Amino acid sequence: MTKSRAKVLADEIGSWHLDVSIDVVVSAFLSLFQTLTGKRPQYKVDGGSNVENLSLQNIQARIRMVLAFMLASLLPWVHGKPGFYLVLGSSNVDEGLRGYLTKYDCSSADINPIGSISKQDLRAFLRWAAIHLGYPSLKDIEAAPPTAELEPQRSNYSQLDEVDMGMTYEELSVYGRLRKIFRCGPVSMFQWLNRIGQTGGSRMLSHPNLCYRWGAKLTPSQVAEKVKYFFKYYSINRHKMTVLTPSYHAESYSPEDNRFDLRQFLYNARWPYQFRKIDELVSELDVKDYAANDTMAATSHGVSGMGVAAAGSGNPKAGF
Incomplete structure (x- = not known):
């Protein structure tokens, strides 16, 4: 999986590596959306439409961006260093x-x-x-195989870039x-x-x-x-x-x-x-x-x- 390969590469390079799950953040957004609209989108593999499936992928992707900028601004402070990354x-x-x-x-x-x-x-x-x-x-x-890894894996389905x-x-x-x-x-x-x-x-x-x-x-x-x-x-x-x-x-x-x-x-x-x-x-x-x-x-x-x-x-x- 991408997660394990990233860890191995980080060790080879000598960089400080973090493994972060964003599931709880995604769930919070979906709960908020459900409170506002009364509906909860589903992934395609769970019977959702293409619109639902794409929106769920976009939520994850944008959370990663926000988290990356947050870490870049605060990690120097965490380690007692000046500036930002x-x-x-x-x-x-x-x-x-x-x-x-x-x-x-x-x-x-x-x-x-x-x-x-x-x-x-x-x-x-x-x-x-x-x-x-x-x-x-x-x-x-x-x-x-190139994959965005933004959809749940099933025994009969794995998301692949070129198929998408x-x-x-x-x-x-x-x-x-x-x-x-x-x-x-x-x-x-x-x-x-x-x-x-x-x-x-x-x-x-x-x-x-x-x-x-x-x-x-x-x-x-x-x-x-x-x-x-x-x-x-x-x-x-x-x-x-x-x-x-x-x-x-x-x-x-x-x-x-x-x-x-x-x-x-x-x-x-x-x-x-x-x-x-x-x-x-x-x-x-x-x-x-x-x-x-x-x-x-x-x-x-x-x-x-x-x-x-x-x-x-x-x-x-x-x-x-």
């Missing part, structure tokens, strides 16, 4: 792009050392640091680079991922694997749905970027709204023009694929095409 944020690029974070939770801090780095790059760093920096517990942290988001961190890493470095909107991103309508695609050396696989293994309509899904949630949650903690600027794909990625934060999440254009491109590609398959079928039966059979052979269909 800084709170470090822990959200990354992919969570910011997808909006997979609560406004004013652990994404809110004094500074975020990893806020401009993608999950994929962070995992690569953890693998390197486990060996070269002498913190072997980082290997277990990197290998653990409806996309993988690998996909988000590609989206983020195309969106920022290559200035892609919905239409141009779809074209990149299908290897059409763009030149210089081979120059995307930082992430050729997924980008090139998509056009070969997914149909145009499947790629279109992925692009639409990303931009839907990107636009719905873009407002969260306006209040995120300033990040250490490390990568050119950083979506940090404070300094390096100044964009509007109110979008039409339906993207009517862009999504309609993508649908048109999908239709064009489907027609081309149908025509290409039809031509291949005809060629394979020897009824068209130069050199179907060698001239001069005994085949009456031979010719040029």
Whole structure:
């Protein structure tokens, strides 16, 4: 579990570690809400709606933020030291792009050392640091399935980030680079991922694997749905970027709204023009694929095409 892995890492680093349960604080908020409204929200695994489930997760996330700032201001006093501590944020690029974070939770801090780095790059760093920096517990942290751990675990259910988001961190890493470095909107991103309508695609050396696989293994309509899904949630949650903690600027794909990625934060999440254009491109590609398959079928039966059979052979269909 995350709790035990955090303790092991703290011991390796030599930091002072606290294990704090916030259950009693969460219960106090829920009791207050029940007193005010006569209702008590339930988790999804207990029969609650998505609205109830999300609100219960947000309560926990925001309590963590308040507690972190309280500890930062009072722990020096507890230890008889002057001043105060800084709170470090822990959200990354992919969570910011997808909006997979609560406004004013652990994404809110004094500074975020990893806020401009993608999950994929962070995992690569953890693998390197486990060996070269002498913190072997980082290997277990990197290998653990990413989870917010804000929902109760059941024998048949465990909360996982990528299931919640409806996309993988690998996909988000590609989206983020195309969106920022290559200035892609919905239409141009779809074209990149299908290897059409763009030149210089081979120059995307930082992430050729997924980008090139998509056009070969997914149909145009499947790629279109992925692009639409990303931009839907990107636009719905873009407002969260306006209040995120300033990040250490490390990568050119950083979506940090404070300094390096100044964009509007109110979008039409339906993207009517862009999504309609993508649908048109999908239709064009489907027609081309149908025509290409039809031509291949005809060629394979020897009824068209130069050199179907060698001239001069005994085949009456031979010719040029």
